[in-house]
Every structure is written in C-alpha cells, then in structure tokens.
Amino acid sequence: METPREPHFFKPLLPGFQSGVAIPLDFYSKHIQGAEINKPWKLRSDASDQIWEVIREGRTLTKGWKEFTEAHDLRIGDIVIFKHEGDMVFHVTPFGPSCCEILWSDADDAPTFSYDYCFLAEVTPTNQKDDKMFLPVEAMRCGALNQQCKEVKLVNKEGKSWTARFGFSESDGAYYITRGWRKFCRDNRCTNGDLFVFNVVGDGTTTPLLCVCPERKECTELLIKHFSRIDGSIASTSRN
Numbered sequence: 001m002e003t004p005r006e007p008h009f010f011k012p013l014l015p016g017f018q019s020g021v022a023i024p025l026d027f028y029s030k031h032i033q034g035a036e037i038n039k040p041w042k043l044r045s046d047a048s049d050q051i052w053e054v055i056r057e058g059r060t061l062t063k064g065w066k067e068f069t070e071a072h073d074l075r076i077g078d079i080v081i082f083k084h085e086g087d088m089v090f091h092v093t094p095f096g097p098s099c100c101e102i103l104w105s106d107a108d109d110a111p112t113f114s115y116d117y118c119f120l121a122e123v124t125p126t127n128q129k130d131d132k133m134f135l136p137v138e139a140m141r142c143g144a145l146n147q148q149c150k151e152v153k154l155v156n157k158e159g160k161s162w163t164a165r166f167g168f169s170e171s172d173g174a175y176y177i178t179r180g181w182r183k184f185c186r187d188n189r190c191t192n193g194d195l196f197v198f199n200v201v202g203d204g205t206t207t208p209l210l211c212v213c214p215e216r217k218e219c220t221e222l223l224i225k226h227f228s229r230i231d232g233s234i235a236s237t238s239r240n
Contacts, residue, residue, distance in 0.1 A: 007031045007084040008206045012159025013076055018069050020060045021080075028059050031084060042089045043068055043082075068092075079159055083206065095201065095211075117142040123185050123194040131182040135175040144202030145175060152177060154184045154198075155211040162187065166208075177210075 009027040023032060040053040041061060052071070054064035072094055074080065079095045119136050127133040139145060147168045154162045154177070164180025185194075202208035 008082060010079055010081040010153070010161075010209070012155075012161070013069075013074055013078045013080060014159075017074070017076065018066045020057075020062045020065055023056075023059045023061070025059065032056075032059075035088065039088055040064070043092050044089070045072065045092045045094070047072055079155065079209075079211075081206075117144065117200045118197055119200070121196045121198055123190045123192055123196075125192050128182050128185055128192070130178075131180075132176055132178040133181045134169070134172065135177070137174050139175050139200070140173075142200050143204050144200045144208045146204055149208060151207055153207055153209045154180065155209050156184075156188055157212050161209075 007027065007030070009024045011021055011024075013021075040055050043052040043054055044050075050071075052064060052068040054061045054068060056062070068074075072092075074094055081093045081095070083091045083093070085091055117139070119139060121133055121135075135145075145166075149166050152164055152166045154164055162180050162184045164177045164184065166175065166177060168175050184190075196212050198210040198212060200208055200210055
C-alpha cells in the first residue's frame with residue numbers, strides 16, 4: 001500500500017523574500033482556498049520549540065514571515081520546504097542553495113529530511129534523445145527514493161525547479177528520470193558530456209528534490225573519482 005503523502009510545497013527564496021512569500025497556486029487551490037482567511041499559519045522547525053504565527057493575505061504570507069526568516073538566518077538562494085501537518089500548522093525545513101539542510105547548534109530533534117546521497121549524471125546524446133536518464137543502482141539504498149514515487153523536482157544552482165516523471169525499471173534494476181530530463185538539459189543550456197552532481201533530498205513520502213550540488217565536499221569527490229577512472233582508462237589504452 002502506498003504511504004499517504006503529507007501536503008507540502010517548497011519555495012526558493014528570491015530577492016525581497018522577507019517582505020512575503022507566495023503560496024504556489026496548485027497547493028493553494030487544493031489545500032488552502034476556502035480556509036478561514038484570518039486564521040494565522042503556525043510555523044515550526046527543528047531550530048527550537050518556538051511556534052511562529054504568520055498572517056496569510058490571499059496567497060501570500062506576510063506579517064510574521066520576516067521574523068521567521070530572521071530567526072532562521074534565511075538568505076537569498078535558500079530553499080524552504082513547508083509540510084502541512086493540519087489545521088494550518090506547517091513544519092518548515094530550510095536548505096542552503098545546494099540543498100544541504102541548514103542545521104542549528106541548539107536543535108534537539110533529528111532532521112526529517114535525508115540529504116546524504118549524491119550521484120553523478122552525465123548529459124549524453126542518448127539520454128537527451130530518449131528523454132530518460134538512469135540513476136546509479138546504488139540509488140536503491142537512498143531513503144528519500146522509493147518505487148511508489150512518481151515524480152521528482154530537478155533543482156539547479158539558482159533554485160529554479162523542473163518537474164520530471166520518476167520510475168523504476170525492473171529489467172535494469174534502477175530508477176530513472178523521464179518526461180522532464182530533456183527540458184532540464186535544454187533550459188540549462190547543457191551540451192553532451194556535461195556533468196551534474198545531484199544531491200537527493202527527501203523523506204521517503206514527499207516529492208524528492210534532486211539538486212545540482214557542485215559545492216559540497218562529497219560532490220567534488222565524485223567528480224575526482226569520475227575523472228580518475230577516465231584517466232586510468234586512457235592510460236591503460238595507451239599502454240596497450
């Protein structure tokens with residue numbers, strides 16, 4: 001049986017974000033429209049036990065939002081995930097631009113989201129033509145992914161996102177991305193041979209984020225290993 005998914009949405013923080021944050025239309029229409037307009041949202045996080053009350057005006061969170069952003073030291077380029085827990089209570093998880101979760105020294109609870117798996121993806125003529133990119137077999141061990149998941153969000157370094165279909169191939173024993181991979185490559189002006197290191201963010205129930213992540217140490221190590229294998233293959237061929 002498929003695990004019910006808690007309603008959620010995420011927002012990349014753009015210049016001027018402290019003055020208010022817009023609720024995505026799709027989320028608003030399904031889960032918010034018609035709710036008591038004067039009822040404040042209650043935001044909580046792993047930063048502390050404090051609850052922040054934020055006023056909603058139409059589709060925008062306004063009064064109280066600035067105080068929340070300042071208390072969490074949010075900055076342009078951060079990505080914030082809102083998970084609706086019911087009765088206008090939201091658990092908020094902030095991530096840095098590369099989708100590494102922002103942690104606080106006084107946080108007692110373990111983070112809800114997993115962000116400890118990175119993988120290397122190469123843009124090739126085949127995966128662009130087929131609009132289908134396979135993840136490494138090792139991705140099966142990532143807690144943020146499962147076979148019930150039907151879509152993912154591809155997020156570039158600037159926080160812009162693309163929705164893609166997500167599936168599992170029984171014959172290949174691997175996950176794959178389709179119906180969105182080609183557009184992601186085209187919109188980011190990719191050429192064949194370009195490499196991306198994606199950091200997978202999710203909790204196994206919400207839509208996973210696959211974030212381009214060149215800054216983290218683990219991502220740099222993946223690139224080093226990749227080029228080391230290429231160099232080793234070239235050296236072996238030269239000796240033969």
